[in-house]
Amino acid sequence: MLIASFMSVASLSPAPVRKFSKNPLIAFYQSSIGKKYVVAGTGLILIVYVLGHLVGNLQIFSGQERINAYSKFLHDLGPILWLVRVFLLAAFVTHIVATIQLAQENRLAKPRKYAVTGYQRSTMASRTMLISGLIILCFVIYHLLQFTLQVTDPKFRHMHDSLGHHDVYRMLILGFKNPFVSLFYTVGLFLLTNHLSHGFASVVQTLGINNRKIASFVASGGQTLAWVVFIGYVSIPVTILLGIIK
Amino acid sequence: MNFKLKVWRQKDGASPGSFKDYDAKDVPSEASFLEMLDIVNESLAASGEDPIAFDSDCREGICGTCSLVINGIPHGPGKGTTCQLYMRRFADSDTIWIEPFRAAAFPPIKDLVVDRSAFDRIIEAGGYIVVRTGSAPEANSLPVAKHDADLAMEAAACIGCGACVAACPNSAAMLFVSAKVSHLGLLPQGQAERESRVIHMVRKMDELGFGSCRNHYECEAICPAEVSATFMARLNQDYALASAKKVLAV
Numbered sequence: 327m328l329i330a331s332f333m334s335v336a337s338l339s340p341a342p343v344r345k346f347s348k349n350p351l352i353a354f355y356q357s358s359i360g361k362k363y364v365v366a367g368t369g370l371i372l373i374v375y376v377l378g379h380l381v382g383n384l385q386i387f388s389g390q391e392r393i394n395a396y397s398k399f400l401h402d403l404g405p406i407l408w409l410v411r412v413f414l415l416a417a418f419v420t421h422i423v424a425t426i427q428l429a430q431e432n433r434l435a436k437p438r439k440y441a442v443t444g445y446q447r448s449t450m451a452s453r454t455m456l457i458s459g460l461i462i463l464c465f466v467i468y469h470l471l472q473f474t475l476q477v478t479d480p481k482f483r484h485m486h487d488s489l490g491h492h493d494v495y496r497m498l499i500l501g502f503k504n505p506f507v508s509l510f511y512t513v514g515l516f517l518l519t520n521h522l523s524h525g526f527a528s529v530v531q532t533l534g535i536n537n538r539k540i541a542s543f544v545a546s547g548g549q550t551l552a553w554v555v556f557i558g559y560v561s562i563p564v565t566i567l568l569g570i571i572k
Numbered sequence: 573m574n575f576k577l578k579v580w581r582q583k584d585g586a587s588p589g590s591f592k593d594y595d596a597k598d599v600p601s602e603a604s605f606l607e608m609l610d611i612v613n614e615s616l617a618a619s620g621e622d623p624i625a626f627d628s629d630c631r632e633g634i635c636g637t638c639s640l641v642i643n644g645i646p647h648g649p650g651k652g653t654t655c656q657l658y659m660r661r662f663a664d665s666d667t668i669w670i671e672p673f674r675a676a677a678f679p680p681i682k683d684l685v686v687d688r689s690a691f692d693r694i695i696e697a698g699g700y701i702v703v704r705t706g707s708a709p710e711a712n713s714l715p716v717a718k719h720d721a722d723l724a725m726e727a728a729a730c731i732g733c734g735a736c737v738a739a740c741p742n743s744a745a746m747l748f749v750s751a752k753v754s755h756l757g758l759l760p761q762g763q764a765e766r767e768s769r770v771i772h773m774v775r776k777m778d779e780l781g782f783g784s785c786r787n788h789y790e791c792e793a794i795c796p797a798e799v800s801a802t803f804m805a806r807l808n809q810d811y812a813l814a815s816a817k818k819v820l821a822v
């Protein structure tokens with residue numbers, strides 16, 4: 327159906343005009359696919375971080391000494407630790423900003439919804455990416471205040487083990503002993519799982535790696551990864567609340 | 573068969589529209605959806621009311637002119653075009669909602685007719701190859717790998733109907749653009765303009781006010797030509813590589 331219309335288009339089109347810079351790098355970001363690349367690239371960085379952080383946390387099951395030594399190792403990295411933190415923060419902020427910009431463009435592109443919804447393929451996870459992402463943002467802020475900046479409970483700052491290291495082990499146990507903290511943590515993780523179950527496959531698709539040979543594997547792989555993350559992280563408050571770790 | 577219709581009526585692009593109720597009476601089950609509307613229009617014309625405006629041309633499922641969103645699904649239930657949808661797919665006395673394709677880039681013209689010429693603007697931006705025309709070259713002078721030929725053919729199946737845009741919650745045209753970019757980009761004849769093509773077509777798509785893909789794949793689910801969503805991954809890669817070359821050339 328590539329037949330020019332007889333009607334005047336100019337007077338009908340409500341779409342806002344979008345311009346592209348002469349600088350190809352800026353123009354790339356101005357384009358929809360460019361922003362999608364940025365969201366996918368930063369998403370990938372954050373996925374790698376979530377997995378790395380999980381491996382670190384699971385050392386709680388190897389006992390107090392092990393996880394406290396791990397925490398000391400991280401802190402001893404000094405400037406490198408800060409470099410990584412700034413890098414992660416930048417990835418996190420960029421991920422959110424580019425997504426919000428895309429969401430605005432997309433809202434303008436669909437000025438009116440259908441009277442009847444007839445979704446065929448999309449999932450709850452895919453349709454709630456924006457809201458799950460924003461709640462995860464709140465969760466991350468609380469999480470950092472609690473365990474990194476330790477402002478929710480000043481006691482955390484003065485906990486040291488027999489070797490004089492900061493006692494991460496006891497901090498986690500004390501923190502998660504509070505059922506509300508554990509509940510909020512589990513809800514946050516559930517939303518993260520939801521986000522990742524669509525996010526991982528989206529990253530592969532958006533970065534242009536996807537093809538029909540791997541498509542179904544990528545989709546189920548993303549789901550599996552998301553649930554591994556959920557079970558891994560939530561195992562910590564659950565075992566603490568059940569008194570298995572004390 | 574009898575149906576209750578809720579049809580979107582809109583005088584023109586400048587006026588607001590609304591749903592109106594109609595009864596479709598004594599429709600044969602073998603009538604296509606468009607023929608059912610023809611029957612309703614005959615009775616409307618007889619009673620002096622303005623007939624419902626909708627698009628159609630070949631009525632054979634090949635031209636992509638017919639549109640409509642039926643019960644929230646572009647081209648109605650099942651794959652295939654609206655002209656190939658038959659009333660036996662519905663149950664007797666069903667209520668059927670009929671809306672136009674909705675997208676900022678497809679402004680309404682009248683009732684169920686929208687202006688899809690934005691697709692033409694995207695094609696003009698790069699969906700072609702520049703070659704000297706003349707007598708057909710020797711068929712085997714340009715070998716094409718079977719795998720590429722098959723993929724290019726699949727992409728070329730796109731009939732440009734715009735249902736992908738209608739189905740997408742973001743009104744993204746990426747399935748359409750990916751089909752057009754891939755169809756030429758996979759073949760040797762399309763290589764010369766491969767990079768400028770993808771950049772210009774994507775920018776045009778953005779300029780015209782289409783949204784972008786969030787990987788819901790509603791488009792793939794309803795595409796009457798069964799164009800695969802993996803062509804969009806190809807599009808993303810092609811676009812990023814072409815942009816990277818431009819960045820590095822500076």
Ligand code: FES
Nearest residue numbers: 629631636638655
């Ligand atoms: S009218 Fe040509 S495809 Fe439906």
